[in-house]
Structure formats: C-alpha cells, structure tokens
Amino acid sequence: MSSLPPPSGAQPEPPAVAPAPNPMADPVVGARGTLTIVDIAFGGEGVGRWGELAVFVPFVLVGEDVEVELVELKKRFARARLLRVLRPAPERVTPRCRYFGDCGGCQYQHMDYAMQLRMKHKQIRDLFQRIGGFTEAVVAPVIPCPQPYGYRNRIMIRSQWDKFKQGLNIGFIRADNRLVVDIEDCQIAEPALNEQIRHTRAHPPPKGGIKVVLRIPPPGWEVPHDSFFQNNFHSLADLVGVARGFLQAGGARFLVDVYCGVGFFGIEMANLVERFVGVELDQLAIKSARRNAAARGAANGEFVTGRAEEQLPALLARFSADATCVLIDPPRTGCLPESLALLRATRPRQIIYVSCHPATMARDLNLLCAEGGYELVLVVPVDNFPQTQHVECIADLRLAPAAPGP
Ligand SMILES: C[S@@+](CC[C@H](N)C(=O)[O-])C[C@H]1O[C@@H](n2cnc3c(N)ncnc32)[C@H](O)[C@@H]1O
Numbered sequence: 001m002s003s004l005p006p007p008s009g010a011q012p013e014p015p016a017v018a019p020a021p022n023p024m025a026d027p028v029v030g031a032r033g034t035l036t037i038v039d040i041a042f043g044g045e046g047v048g049r050w051g052e053l054a055v056f057v058p059f060v061l062v063g064e065d066v067e068v069e070l071v072e073l074k075k076r077f078a079r080a081r082l083l084r085v086l087r088p089a090p091e092r093v094t095p096r097c098r099y100f101g102d103c104g105g106c107q108y109q110h111m112d113y114a115m116q117l118r119m120k121h122k123q124i125r126d127l128f129q130r131i132g133g134f135t136e137a138v139v140a141p142v143i144p145c146p147q148p149y150g151y152r153n154r155i156m157i158r159s160q161w162d163k164f165k166q167g168l169n170i171g172f173i174r175a176d177n178r179l180v181v182d183i184e185d186c187q188i189a190e191p192a193l194n195e196q197i198r199h200t201r202a203h204p205p206p207k208g209g210i211k212v213v214l215r216i217p218p219p220g221w222e223v224p225h226d227s228f229f230q231n232n233f234h235s236l237a238d239l240v241g242v243a244r245g246f247l248q249a250g251g252a253r254f255l256v257d258v259y260c261g262v263g264f265f266g267i268e269m270a271n272l273v274e275r276f277v278g279v280e281l282d283q284l285a286i287k288s289a290r291r292n293a294a295a296r297g298a299a300n301g302e303f304v305t306g307r308a309e310e311q312l313p314a315l316l317a318r319f320s321a322d323a324t325c326v327l328i329d330p331p332r333t334g335c336l337p338e339s340l341a342l343l344r345a346t347r348p349r350q351i352i353y354v355s356c357h358p359a360t361m362a363r364d365l366n367l368l369c370a371e372g373g374y375e376l377v378l379v380v381p382v383d384n385f386p387q388t389q390h391v392e393c394i395a396d397l398r399l400a401p402a403a404p405g406p
Pocket residue numbers: 227228229230258259260261262263264265279280281282285306307308309329330331332
C-alpha cells in the first residue's frame with residue numbers, strides 16, 4: 001500500500017488542520033517538523049525551509065503545510081519524507097494508483113492535470129533560462145495529452161527475489177530505493193499492457209533479476225521489439241503537427257532526420273519536402289523505416305544506418321544548406337558537441353530539435369545559439385508523460401542573420 005497520507009483535495013472544502021507546533025529542532029536525520037512548501041523543483045519535489053536549510057519533499061504542492069521527517073542531510077540542503085499534509089492546496093487530488101508514492105514511475109498523481117501542465121511549463125521556462133540562457137518568452141504552454149491516464153504503450157517490468165516474503169516481486173523500481181515494488185496493474189499504462197502485466201504475473205520468470213519489456217505495436221508502423229518508438233500514441237498527432245508546422249514555417253525543401261528510429265518524423269513530414277534522408281544507429285530500425293516509408297507512400301526519402309556523428313558530414317553535403325532543415329531527436333544524453341559544431345559550421349537554414357530531456361536540450365540549444373549561430377524561435381512542450389516528471393519538447397531554430405563583414 002502507498003505510504004502517502006490519505007489525499008484530501010477531492011473534498012470541496014478540505015478542513016484546514018492547524019500545523020503542529022514546530023520547534024524546528026536541529027536538522028538531523030530522523031527529526032520531524034512542519035514546513036510550508038514554497039516552490040516545486042525540477043523533477044517535482046517540493047521545497048520548504050528548515051531554518052536556513054532548503055528541504056526537498058516529494059508528493060507535495062506549493063502552499064501546503066506539511067509534516068515531514070528528515071531522511072538525508074547535506075551541507076546546503078536536506079531531503080524529507082512526507083508524513084502528513086496539514087493544509088492541502090486546492091489542486092491536490094486523489095491519486096488513482098494504489099502504489100503511488102511507493103512506485104517510482106509517477107511523481108504527480110496527487111496534482112490535478114491543469115496544475116501538472118502549468119508546473120511543467122514553469123520548469124521548462126526556468127531550465128531554458130538557467131541552462132540555456134534564453135528569455136522565458138520562447139516556451140509555449142504545454143500541449144496536454146488527450147488521455148492523461150492509460151496512455152503508455154511500453155513498460156519495463158522487473159522481477160526481484162524478496163527474502164522477507166520468500167517470493168518474487170514483479171513490478172517497477174521503488175521511488176525511494178532500487179528495490180522492486182510488486183504491482184498488479186499500472187494506471188498510466190494502456191489497458192492492453194495491463195493484460196500483459198497480468199499474463200507476466202501468471203507466468204512469472206523463474207528467478208529474480210529479470211527485465212521484461214512489454215509493449216503494444218503502434219498501429220500502422222513496423223517496429224522491431226527492441227527499437228525505439230514514441231511511448232504515447234495519444235500525443236503523436238500533436239508531436240507531428242508541431243514539427244510539420246515548424247517545417248512549413250521555415251520553408252526548407254530538404255529534410256535530414258537525425259536519430260530517425262523507424263522513420264517516424266521523416267515519413268510523417270515527407271510530403272512537405274522534395275527529398276529527405278534519415279540516419280539511425282539501429283540497423284533493424286532502419287530496415288523497418290524503409291518498409292514503413294514504402295507502406296506509407298513516402299517515396300522521396302532514404303535511410304542510412306550509422307552513427308549520426310559519423311554520417312552527418314556526408315548527409316549535410318547532399319543538400320544545399322540554405323534549403324535544408326535538420327530534425328534532431330537524440331537520446332536523453334543529447335547531441336555530441338562535434339555534431340553541434342558541424343551544424344553551426346554547415347549552417348542549414350533550420351534545425352528542429354526534439355527531446356524528452358529538457359535539460360540536455362537547453363544545454364545543446366545554448367551551444368547552437370551561441371555567438372549568433374542560431375536563433376531559438378519557439379519551444380513547444382508536448383505532455384507525452386502525464387502523471388510523471390517527464391515531458392517532450394520541440395524547438396524551432398533558425399539561422400541567425402550573418403554578421404556584417406568587416
Ligand atoms: C529518442 S529516439 C528517436 C527516434 C525517432 N526519431 C522517433 O521519433 O521514433 C533516439 C534514437 O537515436 C538512436 N541513436 C542513439 N545513438 C545514436 C547515434 N550515435 N547515432 C545514430 N542514432 C543513434 C537510437 O537507436 C534511437 O532510435
């Protein structure tokens with residue numbers, strides 16, 4: 001069962017509980033006290049103060065008075081466990097999942113969906129200012145997911161031997177340590193994936209330490225079992241819509257789809273350009289990309305297997321830079337600096353950067369935009385991952401006007 005206090009935000013007028021007296025004992029692990037949450041940090045933890053010390057608390061909302069226990073103490077901050085919500089914020093709602101708080105998969109089920117979107121927007125704006133050095137005006141409001149529960153089409157289930165219960169735990173990594181929490185269902189997974197969870201539990205792996213990937217194939221796309229596809233079918237139309245809008249506004253005639261997977265973006269944007277080429281490390285994904293393009297009538301493209309950083313010079317040389325858009329959708333670690341340097345040197349007219357990791361994205365965009373390289377026109381966040389701290393972002397970058405010669 002969840003270790004969270006009973007949620008109270010579902011009541012129309014939750015009675016305010018007077019905060020317990022808070023003598024603010026010396027901050028030591030195990031000390032208990034009451035805090036007012038003044039901010040939410042990136043990743044979703046609330047921030048309160050224990051005297052001079054900033055304290056991070058999960059599963060709380062701004063404005064709430066909460067009773068906490070310190071669990072970790074560092075020089076400049078501490079972490080605490082939530083014991084009780086004394087004064088709930090109006091945005092607090094009842095989490096749907098009985099494992100919320102124990103399971104590490106979701107961070108925001110205690111917050112209404114409109115609040116999740118506002119918070120993700122603020123966090124992305126902050127990151128783009130702090131890491132990217134951009135003004136906050138460049139980040140558009142987050143596009144909501146039409147289905148904020150029951151949306152995930154791929155999950156990884158782990159098994160771990162539990163010596164206390166003398167049986168297997170089959171589920172996800174816990175929120176507070178690396179142990180596995182035993183789960184029977186997942187509220188953010190597609191209903192068909194919950195069928196697969198039940199099947200996996202009914203036919204458990206013979207021992208602990210096993211990882212099983214469960215996924216639903218995307219309708220109309222061929223995807224090898226171990227290759228990448230977007231995790232949320234319900235947000236695909238928005239992702240594509242934003243990327244197509246950027247490409248149309250930029251006016252490029254050629255598209256280079258870098259880190260192309262099974263060809264998703266290149267194929268979805270193929271009818272906006274004369275020619276396109278995709279590059280991807282995963283050979284099986286490239287084979288599927290070719291079949292996906294044929295099945296979808298995208299005859300003006302081709303796909304190349306290889307490392308982006310090695311293939312990019314030749315791919316960029318195929319098209320005239322002033323008519324080319326480069327779409328980059330790298331893994332969470334972002335782009336290699338040499339690829340970013342190459343883009344700055346080759347100067348394609350537009351770069352569309354897609355990422356599920358806004359911090360590495362802000363870092364990379366800062367490099368692309370340094371010293372008059374590119375201009376960041378707009379970042380549009382798309383909420384591919386409701387109830388969690390994650391969010392997808394798409395950015396439109398245009399070549400900055402060349403500096404006047406001496
Ligand atoms: C976030 S996925 C994007 C896939 C695709 N754009 C889509 O929307 O389905 C990142 C992809 O980059 C690929 N990848 C990782 N490192 C790479 C590299 N160095 N060169 C080329 N592709 C790479 C992965 O195999 C994965 O398919």
